[in-house]
Amino acid sequence: MAAEGKSIDALGQFELTPVLGAVGKAVGFSQSNLYMLLAVGLISALMIWGMGRRAVVPGRLQAMAESAYEFVQDMVAGQIGDEGRRFFPFVFSLFMFILFGNLLGLLPYAFTFTSHIAVTFALAVVVFILVTLVALAMHGMRFFTYFFPEGAPKALAPxxxxxxxxxxxxxxxxxxxxxxANMVAGHVMLKVFASFVVMIGSAAGLLGILGATLPLAVNVALIGFELLVAFLQAYVFAILTSIYLHDAVHLH
Amino acid sequence: MDERDGFERRLREARTRQGLDKPTGNDRAGLPTGPWGIGFRAGVEVVSALVVGILIGYLLDRWLGTWPWLFLLFFLAGSAAGVLNVYRLFDPRRGRRS
Structure with missing residues (x-):
């Protein structure tokens, strides 16, 4: 599947194909949507199941749910301050959705919906609109002073x-x-090195198999790196959302 | 859970003593700080400001029929905004503006 002939098909993995047969084709339900639903389902399952027992000493799932909750809670409270608590559900949903999208995409045969600019841009626009509305609602017309620093000479306004x-x-x-960009770059690299494994491995006898272990080792390291990137990018998205919300709440 | 014996406080003190906890209060703590992370962020900031500037200029030009003057103007404004974005990336005075 990796290398067709002599060429490396690194971008084929991002193609959308309809799933669920004729129904999916009719409504344009692609594997991207399927993985989004899967991510939402897994997050819900983690939170509902994990917290279902409400044990004082948490089990594994509960510990995971709690640490995710506390992680985002600390981030939101630390960045926005106490007024930020009401934005916690939004930031938490965003963080978990992106994190699960990134992590699901690392599974073999899976699709990474965060590798499509349409998806990430839609998420970013939701953040942008929310931040602008919050700033407008909290400060009214004073929001527009945001675009002109106090004390700057009026002549420089244009x-x-x-x-x-x-x-x-x-x-x-x-x-x-x-x-x-982070998700695409990571998955392209994984695919390219995976293709090298197949191409070199199918070359010539023992030498080919020995040679193929090199890109394989690179891929092992890359998977570890991609796990880090998956967490980091979800974190960066969430913390930048918090920073923007901070600016909207406090304005100056 | 309430702190009956101040365990959390003592743990925090011990951790600080051992240098395990980095001093908090850092502004944008946690954002990637490695050379690659910073470089990539700065690049993205410049390019995105430029893209927005170019887009605004192009669309205004198409609307008003003044090609290419507004495009050039907003290209320059976009570059300036990109530099401003990068400057804010390294501006330690958090909370003032950004």
């Missing part, structure tokens, strides 16, 4: 305001591109 505006509008772009 210069500063467009720049600040672009800087503000670039947030969803950088937020989505960061996640998308």
């Amino acid at each position: 210069l500063i305001i467009p720049i600040e505006l672009i800087s503000y509008l670039s947030r969803p772009v950088s937020l989505s591109v960061r996640l998308f």
Whole structure:
């Protein structure tokens, strides 16, 4: 499956194909949607099952659910402050959804829905709209002073305001591109080295098999690295969301 | 759980003494700090500001029929915004603006 002929098909893994037969084809239900539903199902199962027993001494699942909860709780409280508690459900859902998307994508044959800019950009736009609405709701018209620092000379306004505006509008772009680029780069590297294993291994006898262990070793290291990236990118997305929410709540 | 014997406090003190806990209060703690992480973030910030600037300029030009003047103007504004983004990335004064 890795190497067709002599070429390396590194991008084929990101192609969307309809699943669930004729029904899926009719409504455009791709494997990306399937994995999103799977991620949501797994998160719900973890939280509901894990917390179901409410043991004082947590079992494994409960410990996992609790540490995820506390991790995000600390992050939200630390970044936004006490007013930020009401945003906790949002940040937590976002974090878990991206984390599970990244981790599910590392399983063999699985699809990584966070490797599509359409998905990450949609998530980033949701964050962007929420942040803007929160700022508008909490500060009203004072929100627009955000684009012009106090004390700056008025003559510079035509210069500063467009720049600040672009800087503000670039947030969803950088937020989505960061996640998308990391996931794509990681999966392309995995695929390329996996293809090397097959290509070298099928080359010539013992030498080929010995040679194939090199890219295989690289892939083992890469999988470990990708696990780190999966966590890190979900974390970065969530913490940047918290930072933006902090700016929206406190404005200056 | 309530702290009956101040266990959490004593644990925290012990950890700080051993240097296991990094001093908190750090602004954007946890964001990637390695050379690759910083470099990638800075690159993404510049490029995304540029993309937004170019897009605004192009769309305004198409609307007003002034190609290429607004495009050039917003290209420059986008570059400036990109530099501003990178500057904020390293600006230690958190909370003032960003």
